[in-house]
Amino acid sequence: MTLTVSRREFLKVSTLLGGGLALEFSFPMLSRAAAGGPGTEVNAWIVIHPDERVVIRIARSEMGQGTFTALAQLVAEELDCDWSRVSAEFASPNENFRRNHVWGAMSTGGSRGVRTSQDYVRKAGASARQMLVTAAAEQWGVPVAECTVDRGVITHAASGRKLRYGQVATAAARIAPPKEVTLRDPKDWKIAGKPLHRLDIPDKVMGKPVFGVDVSLPGMLHASIAQCPVFGGKLVSVDASAAGKMRGVKRIVREDNFVAVVADSWWRADEALKKLVIQWDAGSYAHASNDTVTAMLQEGLAASDLPQARMMGDTATALKGAAKVVEAEYHAPYINHATLEPQTCTAWFKPEGFLDIWTSTQDGEASMIAAAAASGLPLEKIEVHKMMLGGGFGRRGGPQDFVTQGVLIAKALPGVPVKLMWSRSEDMRHGFYRPASIVRMKAGLDAQGHLVALHTKVACPSILKILRPAALPKNGVDPTAVRSFYDMPYAVPNQQVDYAMRNGHVPVGFWRAPGQQNAFYRECFIDELAAMAGQDPVAYRQSMLKEDDKNRLVLEAVARAAGWGTPLPSGMYRGVAVADGFDSFTATVAEVSVNAKGEPRVHRVVVAIDSGYVVNPDTCRAQAESNVIFGLGSILYQENNLKDGSIVESNFHDFRLPQISEMPQVETLLVPTGGFWGGHGEPAILALAPAVCNAIYQATGTRVRSLPLKHHDLLRHSSLGNEAGVT
Amino acid sequence: MLELNVNGRIMRVDVEPEMPLLWVLRDHLGLPGTKYGCGISACGACTVHLDGEAVRSCSVPVSTAQGKKVTTIEGLSKHGLHAVQKAWIEHEVPQCGYCQTGMIMATVALLEKHPQPTDAQIDEIVTNLCRCGTYARVRKAIHALAKS
Incomplete structure (x- = not known):
């Protein structure tokens, strides 16, 4: 047993020894932190060793999104230590329980890892810095205000004295934490905001036992x-x-x-x-099938007295008075997460x-x-x-x-x-699937084609009902089921969103950007309306977004970067979509071709994202790339079908993942405007499917109203084939 | 008792001849860097080298590996990191990293065969699946390796 460095690790060892057996399993990351003698826990987040190594504790999980490093960057930024001496380790859930949740929430989802912990982790770093400086000032007998810090070295300029963090950590740990700390302005960041190498990658490329x-x-x-x-x-x-x-x-x-x-x-x-x-x-579900799921959802759409997720204006009256009413129904299937590690x-x-x-x-x-x-x-x-x-x-x-x-x-x-x-087949057939849903949208347009009323009916299983029933609002409207509709940014005076919760027996769960099917439905339908109004898809959306709406800013940024409106090589077509979520704003332009056999190919994807601040631009770009390929599989061919009550697919032969040959060129524009903190793990998937399908419309004249694309005949039609129902 | 040459060491293991090499490595020889993803040769997370050739160890009975040199991620480089591993760090290729040991083994085999691979050769040979979406960086790192 080597983990005997800090109080926290002492507690951990005690727990293990209390069980009567020492632990022989070694974690590469922990053992690295533990090597080279004891360290001092300055506060729950920070352990400083006499040789200046700094171990930062991370409460959130790391699944490839980069939070492990980004949170360490935020702590180190405020601590003002030497980044080359920083390592990170996971905080212990047991200790979090026993220490009155000193590390806050450990749940890692909803792209929350950085955005909802940035405030307290930065304060932890700033607080520790102040304690370390105070310890040095006390040792020298000088006012704290006369001391400065740079990368773990405290300096008293007047006397030319210097102390390193490692030399004062023990004394600092005995000082009461300051009641208030001032956080750095992000424009002054030296460690945060930089594309630093991720801390977890070396172990992963060496095949160390980290999973x-x-x-x-x-x-x-x-x-x-x-x-x-x-x-x-x-x-x-x-x-x-x-x-x-x-x-x-x-x-x-x-x-x-x-x-x-x-x-x-x-x-x-x-x-x-x-x-x-x-x-x-x-x-009782031995005979459930795709058809019974469809019937269940259609029954939901037909039901009256549904709870409302949004009521603005008088949608029914506005639809009656509209110059044109357009109606369309969209659908998406169940999909498994299919994490590569079962x-x-x-x-x-x-x-x-x-x-x-x-x-x-x-x-x-x-x-x-x-x-x-x-x-x-x-x-x-x-x-x-x-x-x-x-x-x-x-x-x-x-x-x-x-x-x-x-x-x-x-x-x-x-x-x-x-x-x-679990075997792969167990994993494929016992997931918590992205919900299958059907959405019916009815739009009222004025004589100029402006959208004046939108009535949306969503029939969809509730993720909250299955997984977090206590979080389900009293009116029974699961926000993940009505995302992109109940919070639609377009200035449409009359909006009604009805939600039919129809759950069935297939467990549903938080599949990357829960509710993201709705962005596909909404943004494809908006594209249909733009085409009907004879307007450019970017201009049509702009006209419904206020000047300073961040959705508009990212839409304009992506349009500029993608060269919207400029000629493309023969056979290439563009589509656009905009969507916000997880406190970030994204817009996407996809460039797509469809070959003579009707097979689509996505060549280039330009994503603009405004997350307020960016802690590690490289991992944020990696997340955009990740969202594109993760999303692409669900657009092209992924689905989980139901037969005899069971999931049909069992492995990657019938649930395909895209290969390297299918990876589009991804260009990510990080356009942080400051003043808020948005996520990166999920937002960039939102606008992908509609951007791709809107490009397919340009290429083929076919409106894709259900996914995956493998079920659609995408051979180019001589005339625009399947316009939405107009009355 | 089967005798195997794994990462330059002779190892003896008492297992069924039909046990896939993957499980001999992971559960009997303590080499967990080689991963299970599908068990049907579809994903490549289990890629190792047999006499320098990339194979999917989930579908190779251990008896097939007898008399051949087995190389796993743990034995890829005797001294420090292999150039491909260094490039993976430099280009920040991994996300979750689960598929990456297999991806690295596939890339090493690719570069042995084609030191200056074309995009088409990469597409044809590096068919490992990545759920996170690291493909753009895999390609970039391979091209950077080809140049150096």
């Missing part, structure tokens, strides 16, 4: 799981007579809704799992009632709570070791099913660490 699936503990066993193919079904019986005799198999664990095989390697567990003869009670959880019931969990989680505290519920142990006896995530995208935050299962399996083998990993 949940990489956990290795003494005597550890491996588990593979089978869940009822029909969501909500139950296990009836298992014949394990063949499987139980297979090499390496240690235990068959039967639970209410799954069965798992535990063996001495994962492959042996999985091979034995395939030999189980399992009887399931599929329950769901995983290692659990270890130790003597004396301690439980340790290692998992790839977007919310370490939610993992701890799930482990407590499944184990019956109190929270203080549970530690969750947060691992790097092999992709998250919303799959590993709200739902903690993998932790519940991991704990239940390990509970059957007390004293033995057991690592559960």
Whole structure:
């Protein structure tokens, strides 16, 4: 055991030793922080070592979005330390619980990692800086005001004396934190705002064991799981007579809704799992299919007395008086997150009632709570070791099913660490899917084609109802289901948005930018209206956005950068869309061609994003690139179909991910205007699908009103084929 | 008992001959840098080298690897980082990083065969799947390596 550096780590070691067993698993990042002698915890976020190394604690999870580094940059900026000596580690969920949530929320979703913690992490850095300077001033017997700091060196200019942070950290830790601190103006940033190298990348390119699936503990066993193919079904019986005799198999664990095989390697567990003869009670959804989902959503659209997500003006009257009324219906299917690292959880019931969990989680505290519920142990006896995530995208935050299962399996083998990993087919067929939805929009236009009334009906399962029922507003309107409509920025005097919550049995979840299908529906429909009015799609949108609306600013920025209105090579077509979300504003122009076989190709995507401030421009650009390719798969071919109550797709042969050959050229314009903090993990996906589909309309004359594109005949039509219904 | 040459070391392991090389590496030899993503050769997260050729170890029975040199991400470079790993850091290629060890192994094999690869050759050979969307940077890093 080497983690004996700080008070916090002392606590952690105590917990582990209290369980009677020392931990032999080493985290590359922790061991690096721990090497070279003890450090001092100046405050919960910052440990400073005598050799000037600074360890910054990160409460949010890292799934590739760069938060691990961006938050460290913000702390280091205010601390004013030497960035080359900075490393980062995850804060402990157990300690957060015991220390009265000193690190705030650990939940990592909704592009919140930086934007909702920037204030208190910067204050933590500034507070520690002040304590360190005060300690130096006290040692010298000079006023604090006479001391300056630069990269971890405190200077008293009048006497020419200098002290390093490492020399005063112990004294600083005893000083009461200042009641108020002044944060730096972002224009003065030296560490934040810069495209610094990410702290987690070296370990990842070396193949160090940083992910949940990489956990290795003494005597550890491996588990593979089978869940009822029909969501909500139950296990009836298992014949394990063949499987139980297979090499390496240690235990068959039967639970209410799954069965798992535990063996001495994962492959042996999985091979034995395939030999189980399992009887399931599929329950009442054994015959659910795409058709029953469609029927459920259509029934929702037809229902009266739906709750409203927005009521502005008098939409019904305005529609009656409109010169033209246009109606269209749009649809998008269920889609799995398909994180490349399957769901995983290692659990270890130790003597004396301690439980340790290692998992790839977007919310370490939610993992701890799930482990407590499944184990019956109190929270203080549970530690969750947060691992790097092999992709998250919303799959590993709200739902903690993998932790519940991991704990239940390990509970059957007390004293033995057991690592559960799902097979790809389990992962594909037991997700928390992007909801399938149908939206009907009815627009009233005046004689000039201006949009004067918009009535939108959304039929969509509720993510909050499934995953966070307490957060569902009383009127039953899930904001993730009506995104982009209830908060539409266009100045349309009469707006009504009705929401039909229709849930079905397929679990839905926070799939990257939850509710982003609505941006596709809205921005494609707006494009239809612009075409009908004979107006340019950019100009039509501009006319509905106030001069200083940030949606307008990003729209204009992207149009300029993409060369909107300038000629394109033969066969190339542009589409545009604008959307805001996660407190950021984005607009996208896509350049698309469709070949003689009707196959679309996206060549270039220009994204403009205004997030207020930018903490690491390189990782923000990487997130835009990520949103483009993640979104592209869902536009081109991804869908999860339902047959006999179960998901049809099982692996990447029938749920394709785009390859390198399909990656468009992505140009990201970061246009931060300051004064607010927006996210980067999700916003850039919002305007992608509509920009691509609007370009496809230009290329083919076909209005794409449902995704994925693989179901559409995109051969160029001689005349504009499928205009929206005009009355 | 099977005898394997992994990263220049002779290792003996008592496993079924049909066990895929991936699981021998991960669960029996303590080399977790090689990842499981699909088990059907679709994603390439499990890419290792067999006698210098990139293979998808989830679909290679361990018996096939006998008598051949197995190289994993852990053994890619004997001294410090391999040039491809350095380029990956320099160009900030990984996001979540889960697919990247396989991506790096595929790239090393590509560059051995085609030191100056065209875009078409990259498309044809580096078919590993990345869910995060690092492809633009993978390509950029490969071209930078080809120049250096």
